[in-house]
Amino acid sequence: MITVDHLTKRYGARTVVSDVSFTCTPGSVTGFLGPNGAGKSTTLRALVGLTVPTSGTATIAGRAHRDLPNAGRQVGVLLDAGAQHAGRTGRETLTLTAMVLGVDTERVDEVLGQVGLAGRPAGTRVGSYSLGMRQRLGLAGALLGDPEVLVLDEPANGLDPEGIWWMRGLLRGFADRGGTVLLSSHQLREVEAVADQLVVISGGRIVAQGSKTELLGRRGTVVRGPDRAVLARALQTAGIAVSAGDDDALVADADPLAVGQAAAAAGAVLTELGQAGGEGLEELFRALTASPGTGTQQPAVAA
Amino acid sequence: MSTAVLETNPRRLTGPGTPPSLLRLTRVELRKSYDTRAGRWLLVAIALAAAATVALALFTGHDAMGLADHLELTQLSTSLLLPVLGILLVTSEWSQRTAMTTFTLVPRRSRVLSAKVLAASALALLGVVATLMTSVVAVVLTPLVTDGARDWSLGAAELGQVVLLQLVYVLSGVAFGMLLLSSPLAIVLYLVLPTVFTILVSTVGALDWVADWLDLTTASAPVFDGGLDAQGWLQLATATGLWLGLPMGLGWLRIERAEIS
Numbered sequence: 001m002i003t004v005d006h007l008t009k010r011y012g013a014r015t016v017v018s019d020v021s022f023t024c025t026p027g028s029v030t031g032f033l034g035p036n037g038a039g040k041s042t043t044l045r046a047l048v049g050l051t052v053p054t055s056g057t058a059t060i061a062g063r064a065h066r067d068l069p070n071a072g073r074q075v076g077v078l079l080d081a082g083a084q085h086a087g088r089t090g091r092e093t094l095t096l097t098a099m100v101l102g103v104d105t106e107r108v109d110e111v112l113g114q115v116g117l118a119g120r121p122a123g124t125r126v127g128s129y130s131l132g133m134r135q136r137l138g139l140a141g142a143l144l145g146d147p148e149v150l151v152l153d154e155p156a157n158g159l160d161p162e163g164i165w166w167m168r169g170l171l172r173g174f175a176d177r178g179g180t181v182l183l184s185s186h187q188l189r190e191v192e193a194v195a196d197q198l199v200v201i202s203g204g205r206i207v208a209q210g211s212k213t214e215l216l217g218r219r220g221t222v223v224r225g226p227d228r229a230v231l232a233r234a235l236q237t238a239g240i241a242v243s244a245g246d247d248d249a250l251v252a253d254a255d256p257l258a259v260g261q262a263a264a265a266a267g268a269v270l271t272e273l274g275q276a277g278g279e280g281l282e283e284l285f286r287a288l289t290a291s292p293g294t295g296t297q298q299p300a301v302a303a
Numbered sequence: 304m305s306t307a308v309l310e311t312n313p314r315r316l317t318g319p320g321t322p323p324s325l326l327r328l329t330r331v332e333l334r335k336s337y338d339t340r341a342g343r344w345l346l347v348a349i350a351l352a353a354a355a356t357v358a359l360a361l362f363t364g365h366d367a368m369g370l371a372d373h374l375e376l377t378q379l380s381t382s383l384l385l386p387v388l389g390i391l392l393v394t395s396e397w398s399q400r401t402a403m404t405t406f407t408l409v410p411r412r413s414r415v416l417s418a419k420v421l422a423a424s425a426l427a428l429l430g431v432v433a434t435l436m437t438s439v440v441a442v443v444l445t446p447l448v449t450d451g452a453r454d455w456s457l458g459a460a461e462l463g464q465v466v467l468l469q470l471v472y473v474l475s476g477v478a479f480g481m482l483l484l485s486s487p488l489a490i491v492l493y494l495v496l497p498t499v500f501t502i503l504v505s506t507v508g509a510l511d512w513v514a515d516w517l518d519l520t521t522a523s524a525p526v527f528d529g530g531l532d533a534q535g536w537l538q539l540a541t542a543t544g545l546w547l548g549l550p551m552g553l554g555w556l557r558i559e560r561a562e563i564s
Contacts (some may be wrong), residue, residue, distance in 0.1 A: 050562070050563040050564065051564075068410070077407045085399040087339035097408060100331055101323070102327065
């Protein structure tokens with residue numbers, strides 16, 4: 001259980017995090033989304049005691065991180081995969097952590113296997129690791145103490161598609177066994193695939209939060225046919241709002257079944273019928289995180 | 304890399320455990336001092352330097368040297384190199400950015416810093432033990448390679464003061480590391496600043512009292528020269544305050560309050 005309550009962090013006159021509140025419950029994955037520089041990392045660092053908030057609190061299992069008896073056994077943290085000693089091997093890095101946590105070295109081999117670094121990579125110095133391997137090692141360190149909570153900052157960075165798929169499975173499994181996961185990302189698709197809950201932050205403020213279905217339920221159905229005008233009329237007759245999609249497609253504000261039924265009733269021919277994909281989602285993300293007033297969109301919203 | 308295992312049913316560890324004890328944290332810090340190539344080579348260099356000093360004295364020295372003389376001689380290189388290990392014990396956490404992990408695992412930062420101080424102290428003791436052993440070997444070899452006889456004399460007070468001095472030097476290194484949080488800066492300033500200070504206060508006549516009371520080299524000289532008297536202890540204490548106490552106090556506060564990133 002993670003509770004962030006009215007968290008604010010100011011550096012001089014600059015407010016980096018402003019009145020941020022959200023809760024992550026056991027058994028769920030929370031995606032903490034926002035463009036680079038939105039205040040995600042600062043929020044996470046305040047949560048694990050690396051930075052002192054100007055006001056507000058952030059607690060794990062009801063306690064400030066500082067007051068957890070053996071922090072690494074209760075919360076697994078990976079904030080920066082690059083922050084590892086280049087001169088130590090992967091196994092040595094984890095062995096040091098295991099000593100602090102008071103877990104046996106068998107557990108080190110266990111998590112090395114779990115993240116796919118068993119064997120030769122474990123004995124190689126971290127300096128020669130790829131970013132993806134460092135992410136895996138960092139994740140292994142976070143999992144080492146068998147915590148109930150995981151806090152991960154951009155864990156998908158540097159992972160190849162197979163690695164991203166693997167990590168989704170790992171985080172999903174962790175949450176399904178009752179764990180609490182909070183992971184940040186500026187990659188909407190990455191988070192969408194695994195999160196139950198989304199918290200979207202921009203310019204230090206929360207601009208949207210809720211369950212994934214709540215936030216992303218607005219997307220409709222993409223539909224195409226040989227005659228676009230006929231199709232549009234058929235849908236409107238059935239009381240379904242339509243808007244223009246990519247190319248000659250239409251985006252209907254209804255589920256595929258209703259759209260198909262409306263088309264069939266009007267005798268309109270369909271060549272494509274399906275859930276609107278990530279484009280709508282990305283628009284939402286861009287709209288939510290666009291800086292107000294300027295009308296420009298935040299950069300670095302990579303998909 | 305492509306054969307990651309998707310674990311289905313991981314073993315659950317029992318309970319959240321107790322907070323890591325200071326002893327456990329000290330063992331972790333000691334391990335950090337030798338589990339990298341830089342650390343290992345520094346330890347090897349310290350041992351080699353001591354051995355080389357003794358060998359040089361044995362084969363080229365004219366005066367017969369006893370255990371106490373060899374011990375004194377080996378402290379030179381050790382007191383120069385061991386503090387560098389003390390510096391790196393702190394600064395490598397910043398240069399390699401492992402401070403993030405360290406302080407996330409142990410949020411009470413003063414516990415980590417205490418463990419580092421204890422680990423550095425243990426290294427100082429080990430350093431004295433190593434130089435003592437080297438000196439013993441030198442004494443054993445004395446009649447074999449020189450005309451002198453074996454001279455085992457070494458007072459307990461002298462040994463104690465040697466230990467104390469190594470502790471002061473190593474912890475002064477740790478203090479510089481804590482204050483500056485940068486390996487090159489801390490090493491250079493640790494080596495240069497006291498030397499410049501010594502030269503300055505010993506060349507300017509009016510600064511004699513400063514040399515006596517605040518220069519660590521001057522204040523620690525009596526240790527190898529018949530031992531400290533009452534005023535000597537006081538002067539060593541004030542000099543230690545300047546070169547160890549002050550930087551460690553400021554550095555400790557700095558780290559307690561630092562934003563770790």
